[in-house]
Amino acid sequence: MQGCVFSIEEFSVYDGPGIRSSIFLKGCPLRCSWCHNPEGQRSTAEIVRSPNGCIGCGNCINSAEKKNGETVFTLESIKNCPKGLLRVCGEWMESGALCEKILKNRKLLKNGGVTFSGGEPLMQSSFLFECLAGLKGQLHTAIQTCGFCGEDVFEKALLSADFFLFDLKLADGAQHKRYTGVSNEVILTNFSKLAQSGKDFVVRIPLIPTVTDTAENTEGIVKILKENGVSYAELLPYNKMAGGKYKMLGREYRPDFDEGMTVNIPKEIFDKNGIAFKVL
Amino acid sequence: MTKLVEALLKQLKDNSYRQYRTKETESPILYPVDLFGFNMGCGKPLKGADGGNVSPNYKRIITMGFDATRKELTESISAAEDEAKKEYGMRMLEKLDECIRVCDEYRETVRSNRRLCNALQNVPHKGASTFYEACVFIKLCIYFLRIDKAAHLGFGRFDQYMYSFYENDKKNGVTDEEIFETLEAFFISINYDSDLYTGVQQGDNGQSMVLGGFDKEGNSMYNELSEMCMRASLELNLIDPKINLRVGKNTPDEIYVKATQLTKQGLGFPQYCNDDVVVPGLVKLGYEREDALNYVVAACWEYIIPNSGADFPNIRTFNFPLVVNNTLHQKLNLCESFDELLAEVDSAIKCESDRLIQSVYGYAEKNQPLLSLFIDGCIQKLADMWRGGAKYTNFGCHGAGISNAADALAAVKRCVFDEQTVTKAELLQALESNFEGFSELRNTLRSCPKMGNNDAEADDIAMHLMSVFSKSMNNRSNGSGGVWRAGTGSAMEYIFTAAKCPATADGRKASEPYSSSFSPSLDVKTNGLLSVIQSFTKYDMTDIINGGPLTLEIHDSVLRNDIGIEKTAQLVKLYVELGGHQLQLNSINRERLLDAQKNPEKYPNLIVRVWGWSGYFNELDIEFQNHVIRRCEYLG
Numbered sequence: 001m002q003g004c005v006f007s008i009e010e011f012s013v014y015d016g017p018g019i020r021s022s023i024f025l026k027g028c029p030l031r032c033s034w035c036h037n038p039e040g041q042r043s044t045a046e047i048v049r050s051p052n053g054c055i056g057c058g059n060c061i062n063s064a065e066k067k068n069g070e071t072v073f074t075l076e077s078i079k080n081c082p083k084g085l086l087r088v089c090g091e092w093m094e095s096g097a098l099c100e101k102i103l104k105n106r107k108l109l110k111n112g113g114v115t116f117s118g119g120e121p122l123m124q125s126s127f128l129f130e131c132l133a134g135l136k137g138q139l140h141t142a143i144q145t146c147g148f149c150g151e152d153v154f155e156k157a158l159l160s161a162d163f164f165l166f167d168l169k170l171a172d173g174a175q176h177k178r179y180t181g182v183s184n185e186v187i188l189t190n191f192s193k194l195a196q197s198g199k200d201f202v203v204r205i206p207l208i209p210t211v212t213d214t215a216e217n218t219e220g221i222v223k224i225l226k227e228n229g230v231s232y233a234e235l236l237p238y239n240k241m242a243g244g245k246y247k248m249l250g251r252e253y254r255p256d257f258d259e260g261m262t263v264n265i266p267k268e269i270f271d272k273n274g275i276a277f278k279v280l
Numbered sequence: 281m282t283k284l285v286e287a288l289l290k291q292l293k294d295n296s297y298r299q300y301r302t303k304e305t306e307s308p309i310l311y312p313v314d315l316f317g318f319n320m321g322c323g324k325p326l327k328g329a330d331g332g333n334v335s336p337n338y339k340r341i342i343t344m345g346f347d348a349t350r351k352e353l354t355e356s357i358s359a360a361e362d363e364a365k366k367e368y369g370m371r372m373l374e375k376l377d378e379c380i381r382v383c384d385e386y387r388e389t390v391r392s393n394r395r396l397c398n399a400l401q402n403v404p405h406k407g408a409s410t411f412y413e414a415c416v417f418i419k420l421c422i423y424f425l426r427i428d429k430a431a432h433l434g435f436g437r438f439d440q441y442m443y444s445f446y447e448n449d450k451k452n453g454v455t456d457e458e459i460f461e462t463l464e465a466f467f468i469s470i471n472y473d474s475d476l477y478t479g480v481q482q483g484d485n486g487q488s489m490v491l492g493g494f495d496k497e498g499n500s501m502y503n504e505l506s507e508m509c510m511r512a513s514l515e516l517n518l519i520d521p522k523i524n525l526r527v528g529k530n531t532p533d534e535i536y537v538k539a540t541q542l543t544k545q546g547l548g549f550p551q552y553c554n555d556d557v558v559v560p561g562l563v564k565l566g567y568e569r570e571d572a573l574n575y576v577v578a579a580c581w582e583y584i585i586p587n588s589g590a591d592f593p594n595i596r597t598f599n600f601p602l603v604v605n606n607t608l609h610q611k612l613n614l615c616e617s618f619d620e621l622l623a624e625v626d627s628a629i630k631c632e633s634d635r636l637i638q639s640v641y642g643y644a645e646k647n648q649p650l651l652s653l654f655i656d657g658c659i660q661k662l663a664d665m666w667r668g669g670a671k672y673t674n675f676g677c678h679g680a681g682i683s684n685a686a687d688a689l690a691a692v693k694r695c696v697f698d699e700q701t702v703t704k705a706e707l708l709q710a711l712e713s714n715f716e717g718f719s720e721l722r723n724t725l726r727s728c729p730k731m732g733n734n735d736a737e738a739d740d741i742a743m744h745l746m747s748v749f750s751k752s753m754n755n756r757s758n759g760s761g762g763v764w765r766a767g768t769g770s771a772m773e774y775i776f777t778a779a780k781c782p783a784t785a786d787g788r789k790a791s792e793p794y795s796s797s798f799s800p801s802l803d804v805k806t807n808g809l810l811s812v813i814q815s816f817t818k819y820d821m822t823d824i825i826n827g828g829p830l831t832l833e834i835h836d837s838v839l840r841n842d843i844g845i846e847k848t849a850q851l852v853k854l855y856v857e858l859g860g861h862q863l864q865l866n867s868i869n870r871e872r873l874l875d876a877q878k879n880p881e882k883y884p885n886l887i888v889r890v891w892g893w894s895g896y897f898n899e900l901d902i903e904f905q906n907h908v909i910r911r912c913e914y915l916g
């Protein structure tokens with residue numbers, strides 16, 4: 001079957017052990033206020049326009065369609081931009097073709113593997129499982145997930161991939177809903193399943209100033225980690241470049257927190273609780 | 281960093297070291313400044329250069345000293361019967377005596393630095409006995425060679441030939457820290473005086489240094505001194521010396537990790553050379569194995585033999601895109617199939633190779649009696665290095681724009697022959713009109729297979745071109761006692777020659793630059809680094825070994841911590857394992873470069889790799905700046 005892929009990154013350094021390729025699948029059930037990959041949010045292909053180098057000729061708009069008051073670029077818009085600034089983001093690919101493409105680099109991925117990321121790769125779970133089945137026994141596979149999916153899907157995922165990168169963002173349910181749009185209940189259930197499964201995994205915590213990097217949230221997250229017997233986490237400090245891609249999508253970046261604050265690395269809380277960490 | 285090194289670094293950065301060029305000021309610094317060149321040019325840059333781009337035998341000269349060298353030379357002259365030889369010997373002697381005289385004068389002016397004074401009691405008359413004296417001696421040699429118009433001289437295998445001095449110092453109780461300070465001061469001092477000589481671009485002065493490598497049993501020669509050089513380079517963050525690291529399948533991971541830390545500095549080095557490919561490649565070209573094992577790089581990346589070689593590795597450049605383009609214009613209409621076209625390209629490559637070979641048949645640089653003293657065999661034979669004195673006088677031919685040429689042919693194959701979406705007439709017309717009014721056709725061409733995507737369609741054509749080129753060049757006589765060597769480099773040709781090349785069938789517009797050396801064409805969006813290194817290691821590179829690196833840009837955010845550094849190191853290792861011959865890895869950040877272009881005052885110390893060398897971004901001409909920026913256009 002086909003899946004919608006918005007990027008394939010060879011040699012992605014921070015997505016699991018060894019030298020890996022990362023496959024970014026389109027679609028995400030969350031809408032994190034700090035999302036730096038907004039092109040991964042919607043499930044279908046869309047046309048994006050890079051603002052760099054635009055001469056303002058208007059060709060793209062003239063070839064666009066109006067849908068519910070929104071300007072939607074068309075394939076004509078892509079063709080008519082003299083600067084080649086528009087492109088389709090999101091390619092529908094057969095799982096077989098994707099596997100073939102990944103396996104072309106097999107020799108170089110022998111000590112690493114492939115990581116499916118997103119978006120949320122489990123949004124396209126059937127496609128994902130087909131790909132994983134196609135790669136089985138040939139490459140080490142990993143899933144980078146926010147954990148928001150049906151329990152049955154997650155259980156199947158546990159049987160399908162070798163490694164997990166699991167995001168934990170906010171410990172408090174209400175806060176989680178406020179900043180990501182969904183509650184963390186099922187996320188935590190799935191997290192426990194992961195912890196009990198015996199699978200290799202790593203927890204990743206985005207450090208968003210005043211949102212997730214607070215003492216309160218860190219204490220909460222640490223508690224979850226301890227309850228699940230986890231003693232190591234990777235921290236991803238917020239990067240001010242996060243908003244860089246919104247313009248390209250014709251959207252506005254409106255973070256729900258003060259971007260200018262410096263990120264707090266809650267070292268003491270981790271140390272005190274005996275949880276090792278690495279800042280990526 | 282010691283206090284002394286800190287002070288010297290500061291003097292280098294604010295140029296205050298230059299005050300010591302006037303004789304009246306006594307120099308308190310550790311190494312001589314180039315008051316020789318300064319006096320000769322009356323403070324203005326000295327223009328013009330004769331031959332160079334060789335790796336002189338500093339070791340022999342600094343071990344023997346000028347007096348013993350002089351004795352050897354005079355004996356050789358008296359033993360000679362041939363008048364012409366005697367005469368040439370006398371010219372060498374004159375040069376040597378002039379050096380000795382100037383040094384004697386210089387010694388009188390240096391008083392305030394006791395270490396330098398003491399060293400000058402020994403060198404250059406006698407051979408150096410300590411690591412410091414050896415460094416001082418080399419500095420003096422460089423100055424004399426420079427004012428004698430020998431350009432682009434590298435330091436060769438510094439970690440090997442300086443090792444005995446290092447060992448000796450250690451035996452005499454000198455600590456590693458002291459030697460390291462001396463070394464750092466030396467590295468600082470070789471960044472002096474670049475204003476006194478003119479290069480193509482600031483920073484293009486050929487001061488490469490080669491570290492590591494393997495001996496004939498395959499043992500690693502990376503030693504304590506190699507390690508110190510790497511550390512010094514990391515700490516000082518200066519353009520010179522440009523570090524080249526010889527690696528191979530047995531290079532331990534930790535060396536790659538250290539080297540990657542150096543890459544992170546953003547200076548564009550170390551450049552890696554793969555012994556497993558280079559040595560057998562050079563042997564195929566007729567170099568003795570022992571000499572091949574000792575290879576170094578010339579100013580940029582051409583492989584040369586130190587001490588005994590006087591190769592001219594960049595004497596000509598083969599302009600791949602132009603040759604392919606001319607063939608299209610002359611022959612495309614006559615070809616029924618792509619194979620026919622390719623056969624025409626083959627003949628054109630052979631023709632052009634013949635032409636290049638003829639154009640410099642029997643060429644030799646001007647006599648260089650001073651530089652010849654530093655090349656083995658010249659004193660014994662009383663012959664100039666370029667005229668029988670040196671053991672090797674081979675010529676190298678760069679191969680510029682291989683990927684553009686392969687991409688162009690791949691596009692023609694697909695559009696004109698396989699899918700027939702473009703007619704021959706349309707294509708030729710589009711090329712002639714520089715794609716004016718053909719933007720759609722241009723897009724079609726640009727979406728065809730490209731070298732760098734591990735795509736057999738483009739890569740096979742590239743391999744074919746390289747094979748025909750190397751067969752038409754390698755081992756053919758150059759009429760000067762040597763043979764030809766084909767390579768994959770471009771030097772400044774990726775801008776200069778390209779400026780004269782009309783639009784090409786890969787979608788490149790007229791006068792747009794080519795790729796730099798052996799790299800994907802500019803503006804080609806590749807699948808990523810893994811595909812690139814596979815594309816560029818498919819060909820048996822021992823066949824085309826004049827030099828010319830794959831250049832990769834890595835976004836500096838990848839190198840932000842030890843995970844990224846370790847993985848990047850692994851990537852280099854994979855490249856070496858795949859049989860890549862030479863790799864230049866740049867850590868780069870496009871936003872920073874763009875900002876630097878707008879606000880140069882904010883980035884006085886921003887250094888980037890240009891082709892075989894690194895330079896201050898602010899000092900580069902705009903085309904070179906733009907090329908560097910475009911090379912990283914597609915990094916995340």
Ligand code: SF4
Binds near residue numbers: 053
């Ligand atoms: S067509 Fe291209 S250059 Fe013209 S306004 Fe649109 S994006 Fe800008």
